[in-house]
Amino acid sequence: MKVFHFTEQPYSPAWKDHGGALRITIPNKRLDPKLAGDLLHRYYDEWQLADELGFNIMVNEHHSTATCMASTVVVTLSILARITKRARLLVLGYPLAHRPDPLRAAEELSTIDVVSRGRLEMGFVKGVPSEFSPSNANPVGVEERFWEAHDFIIKAMTSHDGPFNWESENFHYRQVNIWPRPYQQPHPPVWSTTGSKHNAVRLGQKGYTMATLGTGYATRALYDTYRAAYRETHRRSPPPDRFAYLGLMAVGETEAEARRRGELVADYLRTLPFTPAPFRNPPGFISVDANVQLMKAAGRPPARSFTKDGRAINMMTGSVQDLIDAGIMFCGTPDQVYDQIVDFCGHCGGMGNLLSMSHAGFMSHEDTVENLTLFSKEVLPRLEAFRQPDEAAAAAE
Amino acid sequence: MKLAPGHSTVEINGIEIEIDCRGSGKPLLFLHPEIGFDRAEPALELLSRSAQVIAPTHPGYGKAKLPPGFNTIDDIAYLYLDLLEALDLRDAAVVGAGIGGWIATAIAVKTTAHFRKMVLVDAFGIKIGDRETRDIFDMYFVTEADLAKVIYCDQQFAERDVSKLPEETLYALARAREATSLYGWRPYMHDPKLKGRLHRIRIPSLVLWGAEDRIVSPDYGRAYCAALANAHFATIERAGHFPHVERPEEFARAVLGFIEEKERSAP
Numbered sequence: 001m002k003v004f005h006f007t008e009q010p011y012s013p014a015w016k017d018h019g020g021a022l023r024i025t026i027p028n029k030r031l032d033p034k035l036a037g038d039l040l041h042r043y044y045d046e047w048q049l050a051d052e053l054g055f056n057i058m059v060n061e062h063h064s065t066a067t068c069m070a071s072t073v074v075v076t077l078s079i080l081a082r083i084t085k086r087a088r089l090l091v092l093g094y095p096l097a098h099r100p101d102p103l104r105a106a107e108e109l110s111t112i113d114v115v116s117r118g119r120l121e122m123g124f125v126k127g128v129p130s131e132f133s134p135s136n137a138n139p140v141g142v143e144e145r146f147w148e149a150h151d152f153i154i155k156a157m158t159s160h161d162g163p164f165n166w167e168s169e170n171f172h173y174r175q176v177n178i179w180p181r182p183y184q185q186p187h188p189p190v191w192s193t194t195g196s197k198h199n200a201v202r203l204g205q206k207g208y209t210m211a212t213l214g215t216g217y218a219t220r221a222l223y224d225t226y227r228a229a230y231r232e233t234h235r236r237s238p239p240p241d242r243f244a245y246l247g248l249m250a251v252g253e254t255e256a257e258a259r260r261r262g263e264l265v266a267d268y269l270r271t272l273p274f275t276p277a278p279f280r281n282p283p284g285f286i287s288v289d290a291n292v293q294l295m296k297a298a299g300r301p302p303a304r305s306f307t308k309d310g311r312a313i314n315m316m317t318g319s320v321q322d323l324i325d326a327g328i329m330f331c332g333t334p335d336q337v338y339d340q341i342v343d344f345c346g347h348c349g350g351m352g353n354l355l356s357m358s359h360a361g362f363m364s365h366e367d368t369v370e371n372l373t374l375f376s377k378e379v380l381p382r383l384e385a386f387r388q389p390d391e392a393a394a395a396a397e
Numbered sequence: 398m399k400l401a402p403g404h405s406t407v408e409i410n411g412i413e414i415e416i417d418c419r420g421s422g423k424p425l426l427f428l429h430p431e432i433g434f435d436r437a438e439p440a441l442e443l444l445s446r447s448a449q450v451i452a453p454t455h456p457g458y459g460k461a462k463l464p465p466g467f468n469t470i471d472d473i474a475y476l477y478l479d480l481l482e483a484l485d486l487r488d489a490a491v492v493g494a495g496i497g498g499w500i501a502t503a504i505a506v507k508t509t510a511h512f513r514k515m516v517l518v519d520a521f522g523i524k525i526g527d528r529e530t531r532d533i534f535d536m537y538f539v540t541e542a543d544l545a546k547v548i549y550c551d552q553q554f555a556e557r558d559v560s561k562l563p564e565e566t567l568y569a570l571a572r573a574r575e576a577t578s579l580y581g582w583r584p585y586m587h588d589p590k591l592k593g594r595l596h597r598i599r600i601p602s603l604v605l606w607g608a609e610d611r612i613v614s615p616d617y618g619r620a621y622c623a624a625l626a627n628a629h630f631a632t633i634e635r636a637g638h639f640p641h642v643e644r645p646e647e648f649a650r651a652v653l654g655f656i657e658e659k660e661r662s663a664p
Contacts, residue, residue: 120415133537138582141468169466227617278540291571298560 001346001352001383004090005372006058006246008268009043009076011344013034014066015361022274023065036069038261038372044079045360047366051084053376056067056121058090058355063098064134074108081116089119092191092211092244092263092355095127097142102149103130103173106156110182117226123191123211124150130279140284144336145170147202150190157187171259195304199226204229207238210235213246213255214315216305216326223348239303240388241352245344248329249356250320252376261371266326266367267361269323272316290323309349341383350388400451404436406461410481413461415454420445420573424486425656426512430495430519430639431581433573434459440641447657448490453480454499454541459569460553470496470522470580470588474503481511490656493517494586494641496577496586497611506594514656515602517621517637518648519610521581524593525620527567533586534612537578550609595624600629603655607643608635 008164014030015022047057059076062068071078073091080089086373089112096106113120132139148170154163156178163175182188191209195201204226212219223243230238248265252258281294294301303312305326313326323329327347330340345351358375359368398407400418416503417436423524427441434454444450455473457463468474475502480487491512493501505515526532528608536544545555559561559567580586602625606618615632624632633640633647 088582138578138584140579161528169468278538278543282537283582284575288568288571288575291574292564292567295559295562295567295571296564 001226001341001354001386001388002056002088002241003356003375003383004058004088005047005055005359006060006355006357007043007046007368008060008357009040009064009070010063011069012267012362013040015230015267017275018019018066020274020278022067022271022281023062023276023282024133026064026066030066040069042365043359044083046372047080047087048083049369050358050372050376052287054086054380055356055372055376056088056090057084058092058094061132062128063131066120067268074112077112078115081112081119084116084119087119088121089116090121090123090191090195090355091121092121093125094123094130094133096124096149097146098127098137098152099129099149100137101157102152102171104290106147109153109188110157110178110180111255113118113182113184113188114180116183120182120184120188120393121191121209122188123155123193123209125128125193129282129285132282133279133286138284139159139282140344144287146377150396152189154187179302194222196347197222197321200225201229204235204238207242209242209351209353210243211244212244214327214328215341215348216243216313217310218304218316219327219348219351227349235289237367238348239352243348243351244353244355245348245351246355246357247327247341247344248300248323248331248360249337249358249371249375250329250331251334251379252372253283253333254372255332258332259320259335261363261367262323264363264367265331266323266329266356267282267375268357269315269328270317271361277300283345292360320344334372334374338379338382341379342386345386348364352388354383398485400484402641407483407484407637410474410586412456413457413460414476414480415461417441417452417454417616417646418449420450421449422448423656424449424451424489424558426481426489428491428493428497428500429455429458430497430641431521431577432495432535432567433575433576438642439643440645440648442651443645444492447653449474451484451486451489453477455497455576455577458573461577462597463579463631468579470499473500473580474507478507478511486511488513490514490652491576492516492518492652494639496521496581498522499586499588499591502591502595502598503588504593505598505600509598509600512552515598515600516652516655517602517604517618518617519607519613519643520604520621521586522588523595523621523624524584524589525589525617532613532617534583537656538611541574547611548638549643550607550635551643593623595621596626598628599626601655603651604628604630605640605648605651606630606632607638607640608632608634609636610638612638 061070061073066126163177166173195212200222250261250265293360305315307325312321327344330337358371491501498517499522549555604622606615622628633644635641
């Protein structure tokens, strides 16, 4: 199993007295640029440490928010491509449906792949619902636009005989010929995220790495949907490295210390409600049928996080114990955390990439360093040696 | 092509259009607003006492499939031109509310061959202010429940428990919200080219506005009116963005009064 260290690069000083909005409408005067600089340098130091400790690295971007200062993954990836040596650099993701120019995406990602000497893992996402207002990209047609941007980027990265033409409803280019081309051939590995079976089928057909987050013990159904679609298309079972799961991570020498860190990391989830309500469900982002169901339920979305025994968990308000029970957080001593991860992996029928949110919210540099270091010494070697559940058994379950 | 009275579906260029047809008299093409077409709307019944009301449901709204490639108001305008030709409609009055008013002008700048008069009701479609002035209320900046409070002057229209509505109505609402965004997300509820073309519309026009419209203000309506070649402006008191919903009788009186009036001299 591969493990990726992830932080959203939060500007946590603004997480107090925000009046209910941490995203979209929070004025940026709440950010002190000097403090932001200090925090960003700190996060890069921690990623550098993670690289040295044997972690891979995951980055993302969000917009108009105090929860994530990375407003373009390109900056983060560019810096990491140069200052890290060994880690795979996973972007999860590049929000294609918010960005008007997939040519630029192809150029940026190819260059980053070359600078990092082939360490890029290329995660494409549509983008979160609340950010369609700041990006002003139309939330209607997002799926079609996402896949067309994807098709274009792959074509741009794999065309080596001079310019090609692309004129469609969404994108217009006449002489596409990107320099540099990607380091990895034919192109960096493609990842995406999903919370729906509909997407899982498409990703399974493509054979791309599929990541989920917050799906806890409801993850298996999504993986199995992927597996069925993969098998149908590729005539074999997907290897475990096609699956990724984002879990919150809090390790401690003692259980008490781990729980203290768990509370800090859980703050990431606890900021989720502070997205102003009007931006949570832009028109067309979810289907008409899903919107009808949402209106019937008076706006309350159906539960999506469950414990092993089927108890629904609200990950925004759940306790650390709830989050552990639901497989949303891995928290405890190194032995406990290893057991939790292995157990969860068994539930999934195999899962080859653990996306580990080992820093969030107010967690200090010292706590983050300790969280990473202890994990790297006591858990990581065992996970690297871990033999994934038998494929046949996983398929039969 | 002849329309049957009541609700029917016609096919134009392989595209299905739902049409409601009622009443008799001179034809009145009613273009519904962004909330979709509601055949129970009292205003339609009132209009149909003096006119043959022909009300298509715009592509993307209602039940019919969204035609491939449709994403601009012009797509609807050209489809409706084909529809008007197929119906051989002449001398119709066109009445467009909200996004329907935008569709009406998008047709009329191309040709007014089918129309003798036009009524725009709290219409979208143009940009009047400078680049940092929001002419049109950002309908996606508030929740659906709060939007209803902004839309209506009389708050009893805003107070409804959506979760209790029939599934069919919810489906129509969900489609309407998506379709409006499809056509109007960016540029937001307007076509930057439209204002400069409005002078081409020379038929007598009434720009009718809810005096309390907080989605597009009466001043926006006045600017719309000024850009047309032969239009005058009137308001309906104690009405918000949908005067035909809030004040159906005043609305019908104003519309019918205008379209039945003999020639009005150009201002």
